[in-house]
Structure formats: C-alpha cells, structure tokens
Amino acid sequence: MNQSMVKVFDIQKDDFISAGEASSSVKKILKQLGVSPEVIKRAVISMYEAEMNAVIHGGGGKGYAEFFKEHIEIIIEDNGPGIENIELAMQEGYSTAPGNIREMGFGAGMGLPNIKKHSDQLEIKSEVGKGTTLKITINF
Amino acid sequence: MKVCDIAKILNGNILFSNEKCESDFLTACGADLMSDVMAFARDNEILLTGLTNPQVVRTAEMMDIKAIVFVRGKVPPEVSLDLARELGVNIICTKLPMFVACGKLYEHGITGGVHEE
Numbered sequence: 001m002n003q004s005m006v007k008v009f010d011i012q013k014d015d016f017i018s019a020g021e022a023s024s025s026v027k028k029i030l031k032q033l034g035v036s037p038e039v040i041k042r043a044v045i046s047m048y049e050a051e052m053n054a055v056i057h058g059g060g061g062k063g064y065a066e067f068f069k070e071h072i073e074i075i076i077e078d079n080g081p082g083i084e085n086i087e088l089a090m091q092e093g094y095s096t097a098p099g100n101i102r103e104m105g106f107g108a109g110m111g112l113p114n115i116k117k118h119s120d121q122l123e124i125k126s127e128v129g130k131g132t133t134l135k136i137t138i139n140f
Numbered sequence: 141m142k143v144c145d146i147a148k149i150l151n152g153n154i155l156f157s158n159e160k161c162e163s164d165f166l167t168a169c170g171a172d173l174m175s176d177v178m179a180f181a182r183d184n185e186i187l188l189t190g191l192t193n194p195q196v197v198r199t200a201e202m203m204d205i206k207a208i209v210f211v212r213g214k215v216p217p218e219v220s221l222d223l224a225r226e227l228g229v230n231i232i233c234t235k236l237p238m239f240v241a242c243g244k245l246y247e248h249g250i251t252g253g254v255h256e257e
Contacts, residue, residue: 017219020198027202037183037204044202045178052195105191105199110175117179 005067011051011076013060016104022063023048026074029067035140042118043072043138049111050076050134056101057081058132071120074136082128090116141165141250143207143230146186149244150209152234155216156224163206163230168250170211170242174199181205186250188241192216197223206230211238 007029009022023044030040047065054061058078066073083089090112097107116122121137141164147154168186171177174195177187181203188209189196197220200208207230210216215233216224224231234241246252 017194019195020202024198024201041203048198048202049175049178103191104193104195105172105174105189106195108173108175110173110179114175114179 007065007067009063009065011054011058011061011063011078013055013058015055015060019052019055020048022065023051026065026072029065030072033067039138039140043074043136046115046119046122046136046138047074047076049114050074050136052106053111053132053134054078054080056097056107061131069140071137071139074138075133076136077131077133079131082130083124083126083132084128086124086126141245141248143232145248146207146209146245147232147234149248150232150234150236150241152209152232152236155231155233156221156229158206158228158230165207166250167252168242168245169252170238172238177205178203186245188238188245190214190238192220194220194223196220197227197229200229201227207232209234209241211236211241 027044054076058080061078064075088094092113093109095107095109101107119136120139123135126132143157165186169181170188172190177199183204185205186207187205188211190212192210192214209232213235
C-alpha cells in the first residue's frame, strides 16, 4: 500500500445508539489489512473513547482514519466547548460529564487517560468555545 | 466454560446464543464502568454488568468480548439485543446480584483478568 487510504465519519451529538459505529468500521478495516489483534485493540479502544467524548462533550463532529503502511492516524474533531485545562483532563478520574452519561458507564474521567495509555502518540488541540481535536497515532 | 454452562451456574436465561461461537470462556470481568472494561479486560472474557444500553455491547465488540451477563435482573432493551445479534455477542440474563454472580463463576473455575496471578 503506497498510498494511504482515508475514511471519514460523521459523529452525531448525543446519539448513544449509533455511537461507536466509526470505531467498529475501523476495526473491520484493520482486520482486513491483517493488522495484529493486539494493535487493533489499542486502535479501537483509543478511537472509541475519543468518539464517545465527541458524542458526550463535543456536540458531535467528524472522525478521520488514515491507514498507512505501518501505522494508522485517527483524528476526532468536535465543535464543542473545548477543554479548559488539558493537564487536568488527562488525570484519571477528572470528569465534567453529567450524571446521565455516568449512568451509561462512561464519563468517569478515564477517556483521555485510556487513549494516552493505548496509543503511540496523542496530540490534543483544544480552544475554549471552539472545539477539540485529537490526533491519535497507532503503530502496526 | 461454554455459554450454556454460564447460564446454568447463574440460573439465568440465554437471550441470544451465537451458535458459531464455540468459545471456551476462562476469565471474567465484572464492571459497570465501560472505560474500566476497556482499560483492563482480556480476550475471551465474560463481561458481567448491570448496565444494558447499546454501548455496553459496543464496548464488548471493541474488546472482543463474546459473552455478556446482565446481572440484578436487568433486561436489555431491543436495541442492545439487536446489536448483540449483529455482532455475535452471547447474551445471558440472571437475577443474581453482581457479587454473587461473580462468586458463583469463580467457584466454578472462572478467574479474574489482568491483576490476578
């Protein structure tokens, strides 16, 4: 594969039925590409957590998955309120999620730390009032 | 341990059984926090949970978990069951509370995940 392949996904605000479909599609593609199960798991955990963040906090947004020969780049961008203090948001247990999200088993302040833990590279760009973009790299 | 054995031990009902899934389950994880499941679950685990929304099934998909036990008499909504059928995830319901359900499986040789040596 000399040229990379890009997949684009719409992420809908507060849609807890179809949330995760983008990550599910990426999982299927990685399987077809013959990527090892351990790497697939790291990629989909990272993407799914980021996708849920965009659904929960970001008012929806876009997901991009670019498949290269030896790595995958996942970008999740939202037009949400942005993160005021990224350092704080990276701490396990820090959360701004409302109660109804916690009742669904998310929003306990594990999302960003989980992404950091499972990815090879994580870049967070966030501007208060404008939105947040995560760039996640997973090496094969 | 097969899906039918899990149901028998937990006095539960199988709501969906993936006939193609001949999985032999060796470990389990009991959690109501899906991020914890993603942080700690291993392959081929049973997930025991009291949450029934579709994202529980989606989390199982991400983690290659092929069996979910809904505890405390929780019955999943149709939308969760549809997703489980689509993804081939076995679904069992039991009236037992989480602690007892985990204990019974442990008693029958199912062990925990990552931190148990």
